[in-house]
Amino acid sequence: MSAVGTPHRYVPLAFLAFLLVLPHLLPNAFYVHILVTMAIFAVLGSAWNLIGGYAGQLSLGHAAFFGTGAYVSTLLVNRYGISPWLTLGVGGLAALLLSVPIGRICFRLQGPYFAIATIGLGEALRMLVLHYREITNGAQGLTVPFKGNAPWQLQFDSKLPYYYIALAMAVAMVLLARWMERTRLGHYLRAIGQDQGAAEAVGIDSARAKARALALSAFATGAAGVFYAQYTYVIHPDSVFSLGMSVQIALVAIVGGVGTAMGPVLGAIIMEVFVQSTQVAFQGEYPGLELMVYGGLLVAVIRWCPRGVIPWVSRAYGAVIGRLPALVRRPVPA
Amino acid sequence: MSAALLEVDRLDKRFGGVHAVAELSLSVHEGEIVGLIGPNGSGKTTTFHLITGFHRPDGGRVRFAGRDVTGAPPYEVCARGLCRTFQVARPFRELSVLDNVVAATLLRHPAHAAARARAEALVRTVGLEARAGTPAGALTTIDQRRLEVARALGTEPRLILLDETMGGLTPTEVTEAMRLITALRERGLTLLVVEHVMRAIMTLSDRIVVMDQGRWIAEGTPTEIAAHPAVVKAYLGREYRHA
Numbered sequence: 001m002s003a004v005g006t007p008h009r010y011v012p013l014a015f016l017a018f019l020l021v022l023p024h025l026l027p028n029a030f031y032v033h034i035l036v037t038m039a040i041f042a043v044l045g046s047a048w049n050l051i052g053g054y055a056g057q058l059s060l061g062h063a064a065f066f067g068t069g070a071y072v073s074t075l076l077v078n079r080y081g082i083s084p085w086l087t088l089g090v091g092g093l094a095a096l097l098l099s100v101p102i103g104r105i106c107f108r109l110q111g112p113y114f115a116i117a118t119i120g121l122g123e124a125l126r127m128l129v130l131h132y133r134e135i136t137n138g139a140q141g142l143t144v145p146f147k148g149n150a151p152w153q154l155q156f157d158s159k160l161p162y163y164y165i166a167l168a169m170a171v172a173m174v175l176l177a178r179w180m181e182r183t184r185l186g187h188y189l190r191a192i193g194q195d196q197g198a199a200e201a202v203g204i205d206s207a208r209a210k211a212r213a214l215a216l217s218a219f220a221t222g223a224a225g226v227f228y229a230q231y232t233y234v235i236h237p238d239s240v241f242s243l244g245m246s247v248q249i250a251l252v253a254i255v256g257g258v259g260t261a262m263g264p265v266l267g268a269i270i271m272e273v274f275v276q277s278t279q280v281a282f283q284g285e286y287p288g289l290e291l292m293v294y295g296g297l298l299v300a301v302i303r304w305c306p307r308g309v310i311p312w313v314s315r316a317y318g319a320v321i322g323r324l325p326a327l328v329r330r331p332v333p334a
Numbered sequence: 335m336s337a338a339l340l341e342v343d344r345l346d347k348r349f350g351g352v353h354a355v356a357e358l359s360l361s362v363h364e365g366e367i368v369g370l371i372g373p374n375g376s377g378k379t380t381t382f383h384l385i386t387g388f389h390r391p392d393g394g395r396v397r398f399a400g401r402d403v404t405g406a407p408p409y410e411v412c413a414r415g416l417c418r419t420f421q422v423a424r425p426f427r428e429l430s431v432l433d434n435v436v437a438a439t440l441l442r443h444p445a446h447a448a449a450r451a452r453a454e455a456l457v458r459t460v461g462l463e464a465r466a467g468t469p470a471g472a473l474t475t476i477d478q479r480r481l482e483v484a485r486a487l488g489t490e491p492r493l494i495l496l497d498e499t500m501g502g503l504t505p506t507e508v509t510e511a512m513r514l515i516t517a518l519r520e521r522g523l524t525l526l527v528v529e530h531v532m533r534a535i536m537t538l539s540d541r542i543v544v545m546d547q548g549r550w551i552a553e554g555t556p557t558e559i560a561a562h563p564a565v566v567k568a569y570l571g572r573e574y575r576h577a
Contacts, residue, residue: 184446191434200407202438205407
């Protein structure tokens with residue numbers, strides 16, 4: 001078998017191996033924290049990309065699914081002592097259920113209705129969580145009870161296990177996108193993203209395809225919300241349900257490159273470097289300034305590289321791969 | 335005679351004060367090529383929109399293969415075997431030519447490999463094999479029309495509605511397009527064709543329906559239509575000379 005020997009295979013595998021040892025090469029836990037954040041946003045951006053990228057349906061409310069996962073999980077963990085390993089699925093499912101009526105209502109229509117509805121959904125949930133204090137603890141948010149090093153409770157005293165779990169989720173999302181690109185649903189979503197009318201003319205039920213993509217997207221986003229709650233121990237309506245969170249999720253995919261499997265991963269890396277450097281540069285002196293910087297970044301990307309950084313990166317990657325030798329010589333065909 | 339494959343019965347559509355299609359009836363039988371002609375704005379494209387579910391008619395019925403498809407959404411009409419092309423080609427611009435057709439062949443071949451094989455054959459049928467990997471948006475207008483036909487064929491229709499696929503083609507290209515349409519009929523396909531290129535429509539059609547201001551004004555064989563006084567007055571004028 002020559003498959004693993006070709007640069008197309010061994011370069012990604014080598015990169016993955018590098019990611020596995022990377023945290024051990026870093027000077028302290030803060031850098032591992034940055035890696036975990038990148039991985040979480042890679043998952044979120046990839047999830048957003050299923051509906052926002054491939055199908056071209058702009059969502060500015062993915063915080064709704066993220067926050068639903070985080071809250072449903074934390075409530076179940078706190079009240080019933082259910083293991084977060086199980087609530088990863090339950091939180092995802094709750095987010096998926098939330099996506100169903102949105103798809104039903106919006107996806108027969110064309111135009112900005114979906115984008116507007118998603119903003120409304122996120123904000124409505126934030127208000128509900130603030131209002132129903134008896135259940136949600138209102139603006140103070142919820143805390144995951146600290147159990148020390150309790151792997152079955154998805155709690156660890158080191159950041160490393162969190163990193164490996166988040167990395168596994170991110171890799172799973174990339175593989176999901178890669179796989180979907182070759183399925184009927186993937187082809188349908190890309191066709192819809194290009195021209196919904198023409199897609200319907202060749203027999204594509206656009207509302208159904210979009211609803212499926214949104215359900216998948218919501219599930220993954222909800223599961224990421226569960227992980228986030230476990231990782232940070234504290235969730236607030238103004239953090240997990242905020243419009244800022246929704247924008248950041250969308251931005252990750254847009255900066256990296258919508259409608260590609262690796263785009264959101266690149267976007268997550270770039271955005272996190274950007275976020276950290278703006279925080280260092282401004283040292284929290286001008287509150288709200290980061291938001292203006294994000295806005296500026298979004299405008300710049302849409303103006304100068306609407307496909308994100310992926311075209312440059314994949315060109316460079318292709319050039320590198322083209323020069324690398326095959327590790328196993330292919331048998332010369334007779 | 336057997337029942338028609340497509341039966342349009344007193345179809346009616348208004349846009350505000352404009353009576354775009356008025357009580358239009360026509361039928362297409364299996365294996366036929368029917369031409370639909372009329373001056374610009376006479377309601378031909380609107381008729382296509384109404385038949386294929388892109389517009390909902392205000393009145394009248396559309397029956398296809400014995401079933402009422404009036405007001406059914408486009409994807410359902412297509413799944414039943416009635417597919418249309420657009421007057422202004424609407425390719426999936428950023429997708430490759432091949433992927434454009436794959437999006438259509440997946441309807442009947444859910445497995446990717448089968449859909450791809452089918453699409454490759456169709457890309458060859460319309461002569462785009464050299465451009466299979468090109469993004470569809472980079473094609474010339476003519477090639478985009480070819481792609482439009484390949485994509486429609488990808489859904490394996492029984493009846494295909496061609497909306498002015500020959501506009502702007504050179505005489506040689508028209509001849510080529512006519513050859514393709516004849517080949518489609520020989521494969522057992524039924525066609526309803528809107529076309530302004532008279533040489534093509536007169537040669538290809540078994541029957542021609544003429545519209546003017548949303549109404550049916552005449553119907554007959556190409557020879558009958560060419561001589562029909564109302565048609566000559568409304569439309570043909572002196573433009574058409576028998577080739």
